[in-house]
Structure formats: C-alpha cells, structure tokens
Amino acid sequence: MTDPANLEFTPDQMQAMGEAVVRRAVAHLAGLADAPSCGDYADIEALCRALREPEPAEGGELGPLLDALFDDWIPRSFGTPGPGYLAYIPGGGVYPAALADFIADTANRYTGIWLGAPALVQLEANALDWMREWMQFPATARGVFTTGGSMAMFNAIACAREIKLGTDIRRGTLYVSSQSHHSITKAAKLAGIAHDRVRTIAVDAQYRMRVDALQAAIAADRAAGLAPFMVFSTAGTTNTGAVDPIDAVADLCAREGLWHHVDGAYGAFFHMVPALRPLLAGLPRADSLTLDPHKGMFLPYGTGALLVRDGEALRALHSSEAGYLPDNQNEFYDPAQYGPDLSRGFPGLRVWLALKLLGANRYRAALAEKRALALWAADAVAGIPGIVIDAPPQLSLFGFHLAHPSLPTLADENAATRALMQRVTARGRVMLTGAQVGERFLGRVCVLSFRTRRAQMEACVEDIAQVAAEILAEAGG
Ligand SMILES: Cc1ncc(COP(=O)(O)O)c(C=O)c1O
Numbered sequence: 001m002t003d004p005a006n007l008e009f010t011p012d013q014m015q016a017m018g019e020a021v022v023r024r025a026v027a028h029l030a031g032l033a034d035a036p037s038c039g040d041y042a043d044i045e046a047l048c049r050a051l052r053e054p055e056p057a058e059g060g061e062l063g064p065l066l067d068a069l070f071d072d073w074i075p076r077s078f079g080t081p082g083p084g085y086l087a088y089i090p091g092g093g094v095y096p097a098a099l100a101d102f103i104a105d106t107a108n109r110y111t112g113i114w115l116g117a118p119a120l121v122q123l124e125a126n127a128l129d130w131m132r133e134w135m136q137f138p139a140t141a142r143g144v145f146t147t148g149g150s151m152a153m154f155n156a157i158a159c160a161r162e163i164k165l166g167t168d169i170r171r172g173t174l175y176v177s178s179q180s181h182h183s184i185t186k187a188a189k190l191a192g193i194a195h196d197r198v199r200t201i202a203v204d205a206q207y208r209m210r211v212d213a214l215q216a217a218i219a220a221d222r223a224a225g226l227a228p229f230m231v232f233s234t235a236g237t238t239n240t241g242a243v244d245p246i247d248a249v250a251d252l253c254a255r256e257g258l259w260h261h262v263d264g265a266y267g268a269f270f271h272m273v274p275a276l277r278p279l280l281a282g283l284p285r286a287d288s289l290t291l292d293p294h295k296g297m298f299l300p301y302g303t304g305a306l307l308v309r310d311g312e313a314l315r316a317l318h319s320s321e322a323g324y325l326p327d328n329q330n331e332f333y334d335p336a337q338y339g340p341d342l343s344r345g346f347p348g349l350r351v352w353l354a355l356k357l358l359g360a361n362r363y364r365a366a367l368a369e370k371r372a373l374a375l376w377a378a379d380a381v382a383g384i385p386g387i388v389i390d391a392p393p394q395l396s397l398f399g400f401h402l403a404h405p406s407l408p409t410l411a412d413e414n415a416a417t418r419a420l421m422q423r424v425t426a427r428g429r430v431m432l433t434g435a436q437v438g439e440r441f442l443g444r445v446c447v448l449s450f451r452t453r454r455a456q457m458e459a460c461v462e463d464i465a466q467v468a469a470e471i472l473a474e475a476g477g
Contacts, residue, residue, distance in 0.1 A: 017062050018102075024070045029081070029095065032451065036428035037084035039076040047076065080301075083451035084430040086460060089238060089266050089292075089397075090449035093300035096357045097350035101300075104346035112342045114334045115326045124348025125333035130355065131291060132307055134272045135264075136284035142311030144339035145293075145303060145347035149265035150183035152290040152306035155339060157184075157191040157230065159288065159308060159317045160259035164229035169193065171227040175217060177201045177209035177244065179237040179437070181263060197226075207242035207391060207437070209233055211252060218256055230259040235280050236267025239435040240390070240442065241397030243267060247282030262286040265304070266448070267395045269296025273364045276371065279394060293351055297363065298450040303347055306339075314338050366450050370396045373457045374447040380461040381445070386472050387464070390442055399435070399442040402468060406477030414441035416471050423467045429459040 009017065079085050081093045110116030111124065128143045146152045157174070165172040169192050176184050178200050185198050199221070202213045218228045231253050233244035246262060253260035262268070262283055268291045270276045271283055283289070291305040308314040319337045321328060328337060336342050355363070374396040381400060382389045391399035402416040421434045421443050434443045445460060 020062060020066060024066050025098070028070055028074065032079075032082045035075065035079060035082055037079045037082055037431040038425050038428070039079065041076065044076060047072075079431055081449075081451070082431075083449065083453065083456045084428075084459065085449050086445045086447060086452065086456075087425075087431045087433040089295050089446055090452070091292075091295045091301070092298045092449035092451050093294075094298045094354050094358065094450060096354040097299045097303075100350040100353040103353075104349045107346075109346065110343070111346045111348070112336045112344050113325065114329060114332045117346075118332065120346060120349070121333060121335065123352045124335065124346070127348045127351040127355065128305065128307075128333070130360070131305060134360075135268065135289060135291075135307060136271070137289070137307055137309055140311050141307055141309050142314050142333075142338055143305055143307040144314070144335060145305050145351070146339065147302055147347075148294065148304040149181070149263070149290045149292040150187060150304070152265075152292075152304045153181075153184050153261075153263065154187035154190050155306050155314075155317075156261050156288040156290065156308070157187050157193060159314055160230045160261065161191055161193065162317050163310075163313050164259055165227060168227070170197075171225070172229045173197045173199055173221045173226050174229065175199045175201055175214055175231045177203050177232075177234065177237075179203050179207050179209075179239055179242060180232055180234055181238055181265065184232050184263065203242070206394075207237060207240045209244040209249065211245055211248045214249065215252060218252075218258070228256065228258055230261060232261050232263055234267075235262050235264040235283055236270075236395045236397065238266060239437050240399040240444070241266070241394050241446070242391065243280060243394045245282075246280065247285070250282045250285040253287075259287045260285070261288045261290070263290045265290050265292040266295055266397070266446075269293075269363075270367055270371065270395050272360065273368050276368065276395075295448060296367065297351065297354065298366070298448075299350055299354060303350060311338075370447045370450075370452065373452065373454065374398060374445070376454075377445060377447070377457045377461055381464055384461075384465045384468055386468050386477070390437075390440070391444075396448055397444060397446040399437070399444045401440060401442055402471065404472050404475065404477045406472060406475040410439060412475070416475065417441050417443050419471055420464065420467055423470070424460075424463045427463050427467070429463055430456055432460075 111121050114121045132141050174193050188198050199217045202210050204210050221228050233246050233249040250260055271280050287309050289307045293299045293303040294301045315337050374393040378393050378398040386402050386404045387400050388403045389400045403413050407413045407416050418441055421432045425431045434441055
C-alpha cells in the first residue's frame with residue numbers, strides 16, 4: 001500500500017522522468033527551425049476555457065502531460081525561441097541556462113544569504129562581476145539579479161529615492177523620454193513616486209531624448225519648488241532602438257546633482273563588444289544600469305540585473321538583520337543585502353553556466369553578428385519599393401513604414417504597415433511586430449535571438465518585399 005504522505009520519487013523514477021523531459025525538450029529545440037514563427041491561435045479562447053479544471057486530487061502520469069505541453073499548449077504561442085523571432089525584443093534561450101535551472105532546482109540550496117551556500121553565492125557574485133567589467137563600472141559597484149528589467153528599474157528608483165530624497169519623497173520628480181519603457185513609470189509608482197511626479201521629455205527626429213527639453217523641465221520643476229532627483233536615459237529603446245545621448249545626459253545630471261539611470265534592458269550587452277562601445281558612449285558613467293540577460297545574453301525569460309555604481313547605496317537600501325539569522329558579513333557578496341528577496345532561487349547559476357560553457361568571446365561574436373545582420377537587413381529593406389526607413393539601426397533594431405501615393409492619408413499608411421507586419425508573420429518564416437510611435441505606426445525588425453542567422457534575415461527581407469508589393473497592388477498602386 002502506498003504511503004499518501006510520502007512525496008518522494010525513487011531514483012529510478014526520477015531518472016526516467018528526467019530523461020522523458022530532456023527527450024521532449026531537446027526534440028522541441030531541434031524542431032524550432034521548421035516550426036512556424038508564430039503558433040496557431042485559432043480557437044485559443046476555447047482552449048483556455050477548456051483548460052480550467054478543479055484541483056487534481058490524485059496525482060497522475062507525466063507522459064500525457066508532456067504530450068499536451070509539447071504537442072498542443074507550447075506550440076500555440078509566439079515563437080519566442082525560434083530563429084525567425086524578430087518581434088518585440090528577442091533573446092532565444094540558450095540551453096545551458098535550462099540545465100542550470102534544473103541543477104539549481106534539484107540542489108535547492110539557500111542563496112539568500114552567503115552562509116547558506118557560500119561557494120554557490122560566489123558563482124553568482126562572479127557572474128555579476130563579469131557584467132560589471134563589461135559595462136566598465138568601478139570595482140565598488142554592486143548589483144543584483146532580478147526577474148527582469150522591470151524589477152531592476154523598481155530597485156533602482158527605490159535606491160535613488162532613498163539617497164536623493166530620504167523621507168521627503170513627495171516633492172521628488174523623475175524624468176523619462178516619450179520613448180522610455182513603460183515599466184519605468186510603473187516602477188516609479190511601486191517605489192512611491194506617483195505619476196504626477198514623472199515628467200515625459202520630448203525626443204528628437206531620431207527618437208532620442210532632447211537634452212535641452214530635459215534641462216528646461218528640470219528648471220521648471222525647481223522653480224515650482226519641487227525636487228528633481230532622477231533621470232532615465234535608454235540604451236536602445238523598445239520601439240525604435242534609439243540610444244539616448246547618454247554622455248550629455250550624464251553631464252547634465254552631474255551638473256544638477258541628479259541620479260542618472262541607464263535602461264540598458266535591450267542594448268547594454270552590446271557594450272561587451274569593444275568595437276561597439278562608441279554606440280553606447282557614456283554608459284559606464286551611469287549611477288545605475290538595468291541589464292536584461294534574458295535579452296542580450298540570450299537567456300530564457302526570468303533574468304534581469306541591476307548594477308549600481310555606488311554599491312554601498314544599494315546595500316544601504318536593502319541591508320537588514322534578524323535575530324534568527326547569522327550576522328551580516330562584509331567580505332563576501334550577500335544577495336539579500338542588495339535586493340528585496342530573502343528566500344530566492346539561484347538566478348546566478350544560469351548566467352554563470354552559460355558563460356562557462358560558451359565563453360564570453362562567443363557572446364561577443366554573436367552580438368556583433370546580430371548587429372551586422374540588422375544593418376544588412378535595414379539596407380535591403382530600404383530598397384523595397386514603398387518602404388520608408390524611419391529609424392535606421394543604432395544597435396540591432398530598425399523601424400520603417402509603408403508609403404505610396406495609393407495610401408494618401410497617415411491612417412492609410414498606418415493600416416498598410418500594420419497589415420505588412422501581420423501578413424509577413426502569417427507566412428510563418430519570421431515573426432514581426434510594430435509599434436505605435438506618436439501618430440505613426442512603425443513596422444520594426446529586432447535581431448537579438450542567438451538563433452537568428454543570415455538565412456532568416458534573407459527570408460525576412462524576401463517576405464517584406466513580397467507582402468509590401470501585394471499590399472500596394474491591392475491599394476491600387
Ligand atoms: C528598453 C526596455 N526596458 C525595460 C524593459 C522591461 O524589461 P522586462 O520585460 O525584463 O521586465 C524592456 C522589455 O522589453 C525593454 O525593452
């Protein structure tokens with residue numbers, strides 16, 4: 001008779017289950033190149049309704065669940081790990097990270113405090129330190145892995161608020177551009193900076209924050225008795241890939257005594273490549289920096305990171321003590337002293353293992369290749385009749401729209417550009433999404449999956465050319 005309170009599996013069972021999962025996962029990865037770039041969404045609402053169910057009171061077999069996951073549920077989604085994924089901001093998801101997650105979850109050691117798993121925490125500290133070096137931050141900088149860029153932003157705002165405003169937070173004002181990521185305003189609200197204290201600065205013709213407008217907004221707030229404390233510039237915006245004039249913003253922040261945060265969620269990892277550093281000039285001067293390893297380090301979703309130039313400022317925000325815990329120590333990195341989590345998974349292992357297995361140089365080569373592919377594709381797309389390039393690639397993302405005498409109004413151009421994105425995606429070779437930028441809907445291509453190679457970019461250009469011709473023909477052009 002089975003013991004209902006025993007939740008353990010036998011070693012043989014665990015081995016068999018693990019092998020079954022790896023078999024399915026590896027087959028899934030091997031099939032990505034031939035899978036449609038976006039899954040089938042027909043009847044998706046009906047599927048989701050049908051999936052609602054009461055608790056499974058009794059356990060069952062793994063096999064049928066894997067069948068449903070891999071044959072039905074996983075494919076009916078955006079093709080985020082696939083080589084044709086050029087939508088939003090890709091990443092791909094390198095295999096070593098999945099292995100690391102499996103090790104972290106089966107070993108299940110406590111990495112909230114150094115003493116719980118000293119050697120493991122040191123691996124996480126190493127991974128953060130490698131990032132610090134790539135970003136050319138000083139040795140006194142410290143950081144923390146987060147679940148993504150949004151939480152890095154939240155942590156950064158809390159840190160800047162504490163240092164610059166103390167308890168007088170209501171007067172504090174914070175500055176973003178009209179192209180900044182919406183997670184910043186959300187993070188500001190979470191960190192106690194209400195929406196009426198967030199200023200949106202205009203951008204120039206290349207979608208970069210206008211430093212003169214920033215200066216004017218700061219002056220106006222000071223004149224109104226408010227306390228400007230923090231500016232966000234972006235190293236690669238989500239909509240068009242624009243890199244703000246980081247150096248000039250850093251100068252202004254230094255003059256005004258403001259905290260300068262750089263949102264490098266999309267673009268910061270290009271700083272790993274020495275030849276590309278001039279594209280991000282000024283990034284190492286930031287007071288704090290958002291990184292998203294689940295984008296530019298090609299990790300699976302779930303890993304962001306924050307670096308803070310003055311590591312002690314981050315520690316002052318998070319350091320705390322409890323009678324039931326060991327005393328804080330100073331020599332070694334202690335995750336709970338630099339972030340809001342106490343009990344946590346082991347996010348550093350996926351970064352560490354991916355780097356140890358692939359090596360930083362292959363990362364550099366891959367990042368440089370993604371940029372070169374974007375430059376090549378932007379050039380080719382620019383030659384397609386009817387296409388106007390609005391945002392040439394600054395890093396690896398470019399934006400464009402369809403224009404033609406047969407599309408007489410802005411609304412017509414927007415509808416045609418939207419149709420272009422949808423119909424290219426429906427062909428199944430690449431997935432594209434656009435973005436509403438002011439009055440205009442822009443098509444966009446973002447190359448940042450490690451799986452995207454020249455073949456997918458050729459398919460992308462070919463499909464954009466054919467679909468654009470179809471759309472213009474239908475419009476009577
Ligand atoms: C520029 C930029 N900043 C911030 C974020 C938010 O990051 P996350 O989705 O990891 O929370 C994104 C996400 O796409 C982004 O592109």
